[in-house]
Amino acid sequence: MQIAPKTNAAVSTDVVIFTIRAGRLSVLLVRRQNAPYAGLWSLPGGLVGEGEALEDSALRILLEKTGVQGVYLEQLYTFGQPGRDPRGRVLTVAYYALVPYDRLHVRGGVERLDWFPEDELPPLAFDHRQIVGMARRRLSGKLHYSTIALQFMPEAFTLSELQGVYETLLGERLDKRNFRKRLQALDCLEDTGKRYNGGNHRPARLYRAKSPGEVRIIR
Template identity: 40%
Template sequence: MNDIDSIAVPETTLIKDVHKLVASYPRVPITVDCVIFGFDENELKVLLIRSDLEIYKDKWSLLGDFAADNEELTDAAYRVLQQRTGMTNVYLEEVKTFSNPHRHPGGRVLTVAYCSLLNIEHHQLKRMDNELHWHKVQGLTNMAFDHKEIIDECYHWLQKRIMEHPLGFNLLPDKFSLRELQNLYEAILNVKLDRRNFRKKFFAMDLLIDTGEYEDDVPHRPGRLYKFDFKKYECSKRKWSGIDF
């Protein structure tokens, strides 16, 4: 116990009506925005929708929504994901708050950005929704609001995070070859990696399960297919300190 606890409580006026107190605070509309990354054709993609605001006609927007009453923001982000991609059990993490009072043309709106990683093949894109498209992360233009900035922040966050934890597997199919895995890392980090050292590193982690299967639709010698051992990783997460390249 802290020694400080024994200090006498001074005679100040304590606030009794907490509801009144809270009612006196300024209120702000809150949204969540999901930066949903996918990996396809050896490129990192982000899922965007056409803006439905006249003022941003022909511009692209992140998937987001305002937070409902009594909804935690993380729940709101999962809800957006579920509604837009039909997927649950998606990797999702909070990245940063964006609170510039002028970021929304309709008045102050605060947004919390979430980064999400999903396997593009699992995702049926709710094809009816033809306003949704996967865009290359490199060279994005034409974004509504401050969404370019939000994507940039999330992309940098991802580059850093993927060195610390093996998140990349969330972007791959259940079964993947080491070549695909390496392509993924090369695409995200924007570097070339040595193939043998890369394989050694991942085998050394001991989180890959050999399926015994092989690629089949490739015009060259097929590679062995692996699964990621999510369970084992969950158990050993605590001691995790990083992946170096």
């Protein structure tokens, strides 16, 4: 019987935090203060504590490094390519989080934080560009079979605002009539009874998600 080689691999979690700012999908990054890759940007991340569940680790790191909490969080993939961390063997379980920009209150601290458009990222430490790319593809794919886009919306929003989120994520314009027919079939929204008056146009109805914080899979 072949005996597996011993390993002293450490386990970490890294989180891709997505929001939509000024009509662009954006990612929250941390500028690293220490080696390796001091001065480069990276995803918020850190080692999993002894006896700590993976998701608990991701939520703790988000709170400690960014002040972000109460967001939609989903496990993405485990990255374990040898050499991905010059300090030694480290496996990272990556997550991605989605948050409406109006609910996001990032806390400043020792580490510098900043937002970058997903398609204009600076040089990233480790394999974090690969992680962001996979999270972006997962998000785009789930638009077609789930209600995940609602995680970007504020408490109340117009259908035009929701369509704008879909168009940002898909990178294409959508037919207004077909889009609203699809929403009606999903039965995921409810009318708040209020209207938004944004200028010269007729006031638009305001809607909210029927199940905020929940992503429903479309069969």
